Amino acid sequence: MDIVCGLKKFFTLFRSSSQPVLPFTVLFKKFRSILERNNLILELMADMGDKLGGEYIFDSQFVVDSTGRISDLVFKLISDLCVMTQSEIVDLFVAFERIQFQIQEELAGRRAVPVTKPVLLLDELNGDFSEEAGNKFANLGEIRNTLDLPTMDGFVVTTRSFFDFMEANGLFKHIEKGLAELDLADESILEAFCEEVRRRILSGTMPRHIVSAIHAALDIICGRNRANTLRFAVRSSAWGEDSEFSFAGQYESVLNVPRKGVIDAWREVAASVYTPEALRYRLHRGYRESETAMAVGCQLMVEAEVSGAMYTYAPVAAETEAMVISAAWGLGEAVVSGTAESDTIFLDRLPPHRVLSIEAGHKASKIIGEQNGGTAWVDVPEELQDAACLSGEYIQRLAQTAAMIERYYRRPQDVEWAIDRQGNLFILQSRPLNVKPTQPELHRPHIDNAALSAQALFSGKGTVVQGGVASGTVYVTATDDDLKDFPFGAILVAHHTSPKYSRIMRKARAILTDIGSATGHMATLAREYRVPTVVDTGIATKVLKTGDVVTLDAIRNVVYAGTVKELSQFEITQEEVFEETYEYRMLKRVLKKVTPLNLVDPNSEIFRAARCQTFHDITRFVHEKAVESLIDLSENYQRYHDKGSKRLKYPIPLDLTIIDIGKGTSALPEAKSLTLEQVTSTPMKALLEGLIESRMWETAPVAVDMGSFMSSFSRTFSSTMARPEDVGRNLAVVSDTYMNLHLRLGYHFSILDSYIGEEINDNYIYFRFLGGVSTVERRSRRAKFIADVMVGFDFLAEIHGDLIVGRLKKLSRERMVGRMKVLGGLIGYTRQLDVNMTSDERIDFHLADFMQRIHVLKEVRDDAPMCELRPGNRDFDSRR
């Protein structure tokens, strides 16, 4: 290749980077395709999530097929974005391949080793850590860190460490070989095999990095708890344990372990994975070896005076619904293993938890922790042997605590607890209780009757995203940024749906929104967390105020004032008892790589391609980037559009040129001009009609004082200034459903980018308003007025000086059209407004004036929730 050729090539390359290679129409098509795929992916996710509800029957083929379809769509989505932004987004493809690989491993039934540290402190855990810390300690982390209930300090040696240990000692290979070759139906062979595996675990070498991580954690715990003779409870926390299956009593716990004995205790617990009972239990329930992993929790011992267990739903005759407590002196092992007599207390499930019966057992001996580690049985002093070990006060505290845990998990619970010498209550663990409450569906008619006497605030509004029942205190949020103080157990009432609400999904008892779609990002999350949710009610934030106590019945879609006691029993029963099948667990695991959303806030540091951990993350990232890129492109389209443009003949001198990129006008291709009637683009038509129908153009803002004279003066002045040749021509790119408009009127410059079609999820209006000849104060007053109006019509508005950015998403076509017409009116009203904004009071005056006059639009009159200004929403500076 000669130098000239090389140089040419270089310059070609150089040029191509400075301007898009593809025509706008093509890029726009890619954008549309991204929107479509985005919706398909969200729908598929919702569809797969539905299957976890328990009412569906699906096979593994379904899981394989649906994940195949989703990954195909996600891949194409990324490719579309590459074309649109004319760049290779390597990080996105890498993230895609990583997730894809993990899913394939799951589908193939291979062991998926969680990426995590060898040891996690209990303070770091919550319910999301079941892979790393096992269900038992993930739950305990939730109880400690989310519910803020008292638990003992400690840490978890993760499943990752279990894998590393087993791998380092060649144990997985040994076990796989054994399982494949041995006849395990033969009891003696099974037992000999298990014995052999356990011996190898007990004598196995612990990899050094795990040893040092355990010592580091022990240092932290000992440092925090300043005692030299600390003792630990070392407990199992296997995958699947305390979840769908209890595995109760299958795995080992080692109590009262001194610091130096912790690693040996770990081996003992790990070895209990391979007792003949545990192995049989797993084989019997279709658990595969790749689904077996043991995390081990290590917590400070409670020097228990009294301990025991509590069922929030006593397994007794159906007509008597009760809680039951078992309690005994000393450590709880005697009660849990059922080896000694204990007290039995029945009490009401509903507050104030009246005691129904107390039966004191004869407690002749108890288990205590010995000085040098280990436990021992000792005699109970005679006077205490037949005495009840719990006072009424403690019974109440236990009942309230257990009820709180039950409400949180929405399922009956089996809670283990202990009380120390100082009288402090500690939760040792809580697991779902495998009793099914009496079938509430049978009581439904009775409950509906009872609910009739409750006051329904509204019903049948919007779309149920996740069924269920919840009562609680309303928390109305004005923006999705003010969630730091969201109280636990509250009902979130928000104007719009936002994926940012994932932050409080674990705290919220229910969610209600005014607008939003049932297949959006937030809806997927609500299903994932099983939070009863209704979206698009139109009126939730108007009817409900922070502090109201309400009951949401998201089965019948009714919101009642107050707590409807009869409905409250549905809170724990709507949650289907998980299906106990391999397919179910497989779907659940695969969905973990698909649906969780980590990239929530586009302005945050982590909103990057490389940080995508799930398909949902990628989808959200691409969507955000595509919108950004389209706005970028359209701002520069004049340089390279390839469609013939037409002038609009319009009663108002907008001086507008329209470029039709697809079914946006009915004018002939060669025509040089068109009329309003020939505009078929939904958003463009709505805007232009709004401008005329609102009659805001002809009549300037009503003036009531000296300013009136000034304003009429300056109006004349500025309309002469705003001759077309001074401002350049106005341009719109339209299709049947899309409009991108750059509009300069007088001294105001607006950009409007909007899509309005039949698919709610696609619909959006993006509005940017800037400029004006006036003082800074007046312009910012005008900005505030515009933001006030937009918020009144459901926009999210952001003000930076005299720049206003308004965004509106996910409303039905009709409601979008209504709002676009309002924007038409607003553009007309504001064109001279800044010179009129002489004082802050003018903001309110114009706001009232505009709101009253905009009622001339039929759409505004018909759309009741529209056009009511919400009080208390006047502070826009931090608003996004």
Place this chain on the structure above:
Amino acid sequence: MPPCANCARETEILILDDEPIVCKRLKPAFQKAGYAVETFNDSASALTRVEEKRFDIVITDLKMEGADGMVFLSRVKELYPETGIIVITGFATSETAKESFRKGAFDFVAKPFKLGDILDAVRRFEESRKKD
């Protein structure tokens, strides 16, 4: 207990699907609703069973290892024209649906389906029997 159309005994259902999960979940659901249920994971043993015994309703998957569901369906119809056949399949094309109706299937349910869907199909069949 829903009685069969003409007598006081339970309605008897045979379920054939090579995905064990389908049988595993359908069996208790139908039993709870008052039906007598037998389930099979392979068409050979299901064929042997229908040669011995008449069922009121047969629920079968279409695509399976070994004898095709379509073959099984035809054989059942041949033996017992009165038996109601409900086809469940993960490959729901209009072609397979048409063919199974042509071969005499009463209803067609696409996988994945809701428990309620298939219970409804069975009840619809019982209703239609009563009318005849």
